[in-house]
Amino acid sequence: MAKVINPDICVIGGGAAGLSVAAGAAAFGVPVVLIERGTMGGDCLNHGCVPSKTLIAVARHAQAIRMAGRFGLAAGQPVVDYQRLHARIHEVIAGIAPHDSVERFTGLGVEVLQSSARFVDENTVAAGDHLVRARRFVVATGSSPAIPDIPGLDKVSFLTNETLFDLTRLPAHLIIVGAGPVGIEMAQAYRRLGAGVTVIESRRALSDADPELSSIAIAALRHGGVVLHEATTILGAEQDGGRVVLRCENGGGVFQVEGSDLLIAAGRRPNHASLGLAAAGIDHNAKGIEVGPNLRTSNRRVYAIGDVAGGLQFTHVASYHARLVLQQMLFRLPAREDRTIVPKVTYSDPEIAEVGLSETEAREKFGAVDVIRTDLAAGDRARTDGVEAGVIKIVAGRRGRILGVGIAAPGAGELINMWSLAVANGMTLKQVRGYVAPYPTLSEIGKQAVISYYAPLARKAVVRSAIRALRYFG
Numbered sequence: 001m002a003k004v005i006n007p008d009i010c011v012i013g014g015g016a017a018g019l020s021v022a023a024g025a026a027a028f029g030v031p032v033v034l035i036e037r038g039t040m041g042g043d044c045l046n047h048g049c050v051p052s053k054t055l056i057a058v059a060r061h062a063q064a065i066r067m068a069g070r071f072g073l074a075a076g077q078p079v080v081d082y083q084r085l086h087a088r089i090h091e092v093i094a095g096i097a098p099h100d101s102v103e104r105f106t107g108l109g110v111e112v113l114q115s116s117a118r119f120v121d122e123n124t125v126a127a128g129d130h131l132v133r134a135r136r137f138v139v140a141t142g143s144s145p146a147i148p149d150i151p152g153l154d155k156v157s158f159l160t161n162e163t164l165f166d167l168t169r170l171p172a173h174l175i176i177v178g179a180g181p182v183g184i185e186m187a188q189a190y191r192r193l194g195a196g197v198t199v200i201e202s203r204r205a206l207s208d209a210d211p212e213l214s215s216i217a218i219a220a221l222r223h224g225g226v227v228l229h230e231a232t233t234i235l236g237a238e239q240d241g242g243r244v245v246l247r248c249e250n251g252g253g254v255f256q257v258e259g260s261d262l263l264i265a266a267g268r269r270p271n272h273a274s275l276g277l278a279a280a281g282i283d284h285n286a287k288g289i290e291v292g293p294n295l296r297t298s299n300r301r302v303y304a305i306g307d308v309a310g311g312l313q314f315t316h317v318a319s320y321h322a323r324l325v326l327q328q329m330l331f332r333l334p335a336r337e338d339r340t341i342v343p344k345v346t347y348s349d350p351e352i353a354e355v356g357l358s359e360t361e362a363r364e365k366f367g368a369v370d371v372i373r374t375d376l377a378a379g380d381r382a383r384t385d386g387v388e389a390g391v392i393k394i395v396a397g398r399r400g401r402i403l404g405v406g407i408a409a410p411g412a413g414e415l416i417n418m419w420s421l422a423v424a425n426g427m428t429l430k431q432v433r434g435y436v437a438p439y440p441t442l443s444e445i446g447k448q449a450v451i452s453y454y455a456p457l458a459r460k461a462v463v464r465s466a467i468r469a470l471r472y473f474g
C-alpha cells in the first residue's frame, strides 16, 4: 500500500530550479519533499553548463598555445589528450555534485524521493510507493534535446548534449545541427581542440541575439575555421559506415556535408509528457507548461518554473523563478517575472552578453532612444591584452535611463554584471558617469562610453560661458 505524506511543498525535479526551491523552503523550516527520477543537479550540472564551460575553458587554453606567437612566445599546435579532457570534465562535475546531492538535501531537512513523479489528481502526486498530498506543488522537470524531423535521422547515430560529454575521443569532423548557444559554443570549442567542424542552421546563427553583437562572434568562429551554413535546410541524413552524410540545400543549391560525428543542438522540448498534467488540470502546450507572470499554472496549487515553463532557459532563470515562487508560497507576497532584467550570455570567444531591451525592442517600445557604442579595442586594457574586436552598446531612454546593454568581448559574461544591476534598478547614465572604475580594466570601456555620451555637453556655449563666469569668483 502506498505511503501517504503531506508536506507543505512538493517539488518535482532536482535540477537548478527544483533544488533552489527545496533548499530555500528548508532554510525556513518548511516541510518539503523533493522528487527526482534521475541524477541530482539536472541538466546544468550533468549535461549542460558545467561540462560545456569546462570544455570551453580547455579549448581556450589550446587556442592560447596556437596564438602565443602574437605575444612573443613560442606558438605551437596544441596536443590534446582527449581522455584526460574527458576525465577533467567529469572531475569538475564530481567536485560540484556533493552540493546538489541527496545527502546534502536530506541534511538540510528535505525529504528526497528518488523516483518518477506523476499527478494522479489535482492535489496528489504519485512517486514510487509514495502518494504526496502537498499544499503547494512546484513542477521543475526541465527540458530535453529536441530532435528535428530530418528524413533518415532515425537510422543515424548522433550525439546530443546528454551524450556529448561521454565521448572519450576527439571527433575528427563534427557536424552540428543548430547554431543556437549550444551549437555555437560547442562548434568553436571543438574546432579549437582540433576537430573539423561544420554547422548547419536553418535560420541565422544566434538568431536571438542582437546581430551587431553576434556577427562579431560568428566572424571569429569562421576565422577559426568553423564552416557555418546559415539559412540551410537539411533534406536528409544517412550513415555511410563510420561517416555521417547530410544532404542540404540553400540559396547556393544542393550540397553534401560529411563528418565523423553528428551533434544535434536544435533546441529543447519540455519534460512534461509523463507528468499526468491532465489529471491535475494543468494546461500545457508543446513549448511547456502554461504559466502566468507569477509562474502559477491553471491549477492554483501548482507552479511551474525553470525550463519546463517554456520561457527563457537559463540556470540563473531557474533560480530567479525559485525565488519568485518561494516569495509567494512562504510569505504570500505577490511576485511577477520580469524578463527584461535577465542577462543572456553565449560563451563563445568573444562572448556575447545582453541585458534589458535590445535596440530594436527599445525603439519599438519607446520610439526615439539613444544608442551609445564604443569599440572595446579603444581601451588601454584591450591593447595590453591583445583584444582586437569587441563592442559595448548601451541603449538609453528618457532622462538617460539605461534600457539595455549588449557587449561582445572576451569575458562579456562578467562585464554584463554591473549593467544587469543597472537595468534591474532603473539606473541612469548619470549614475554610471559618477562611479570610479578601476584602471586598466575592460569594464572601464562602459564608463568611457557614457562619458562620450556627455562629451557634446562640454562644447555647449551655455556651459562654456558658465565656466567663464565662475572664474570671477576666484
Ligand SMILES: Cc1cc2nc3c(=O)[nH]c(=O)nc-3n(C[C@H](O)[C@H](O)[C@H](O)COP(=O)(O)OP(=O)(O)OC[C@H]3O[C@@H](n4cnc5c(N)ncnc54)[C@H](O)[C@@H]3O)c2cc1C
Pocket: 012, 013, 014, 015, 016, 017, 018, 035, 036, 037, 038, 039, 040, 041, 042, 043, 044, 045, 047, 048, 049, 050, 052, 053, 115, 116, 117, 118, 140, 141, 142, 143, 161, 182, 271, 274, 275, 305, 306, 307, 308, 313, 314, 315, 316, 317, 318, 347
Ligand atoms: C549544453 C548546454 C549548456 C548550457 N549552458 C548554460 C549556461 O552556460 N548558462 C545557463 O544559464 N544555462 C545554460 N544551459 C541551460 C541550463 O542548463 C538550463 O536552463 C537549466 O538546467 C534548467 O534547469 P531546470 O531545473 O529547469 O531543469 P533541469 O536541469 O533539466 O532539471 C530537471 C530535473 O527534473 C527531473 N525530472 C524530469 N521529469 C521528472 C519526473 N516526472 N519526476 C521526477 N523528476 C523528473 C530530471 O531528471 C532533471 O533532473 C545550458 C544547457 C545546455 C543543454
Ligand SMILES: NC(=O)c1ccc[n+]([C@@H]2O[C@H](COP(=O)([O-])OP(=O)(O)OC[C@H]3O[C@@H](n4cnc5c(N)ncnc54)[C@H](O)[C@@H]3O)[C@@H](O)[C@H]2O)c1
Pocket: 148, 149, 150, 177, 178, 179, 180, 181, 182, 183, 185, 200, 201, 202, 203, 204, 205, 206, 207, 232, 233, 234, 265, 266, 267, 268, 312, 313, 314, 344, 345, 346, 347
Ligand atoms: N550560454 C548559455 O547560457 C547557454 C548555453 C547553451 C544553452 N543554453 C540554453 O539552452 C537552450 C537550448 O539551446 P540550443 O542552442 O539547443 O537551442 P536554441 O533553440 O537556442 O537554438 C537551436 C537552433 O537550431 C536551429 N534548428 C532547429 N532545427 C533545425 C534543423 N532541422 N536544421 C538546422 N537548424 C535547426 C534553430 O533555428 C536554432 O537556431 C537555449 O534556450 C539556451 O538558453 C544557454
